[in-house]
Amino acid sequence: MSVLGHLARNVRDRRQQQGWSQEGLAEHAGLHRTYVSGIEREKRNPTVTVVERLAGALETRPCCLLCPCAPRDEPRSCACAASNEAS
Numbered sequence: 001m002s003v004l005g006h007l008a009r010n011v012r013d014r015r016q017q018q019g020w021s022q023e024g025l026a027e028h029a030g031l032h033r034t035y036v037s038g039i040e041r042e043k044r045n046p047t048v049t050v051v052e053r054l055a056g057a058l059e060t061r062p063c064c065l066l067c068p069c070a071p072r073d074e075p076r077s078c079a080c081a082a083s084n085e086a087s
């Protein structure tokens with residue numbers, strides 16, 4: 001899976017864990033609903049700034065949105081972030 005694919009999956013999973021619609025996430029992140037939809041469908045290539053905004057709204061780290069090993073049951077962390085904290 002591509003980085004955009006990981007981002008799409010992780011944003012969608014975390015948004016659903018929050019119980020938010022795409023519109024709700026867009027509002028919390030200061031984005032347009034169609035932009036969030038495009039990210040989740042891998043049709044948009046968001047900037048680092050947008051990834052940071054999404055991470056802030058979803059109460060996670062930007063690296064966890066891009067991570068291929070981000071767990072679906074723990075919305076605030078991923079294996080990469082945990083290993084970085086241990087070092």
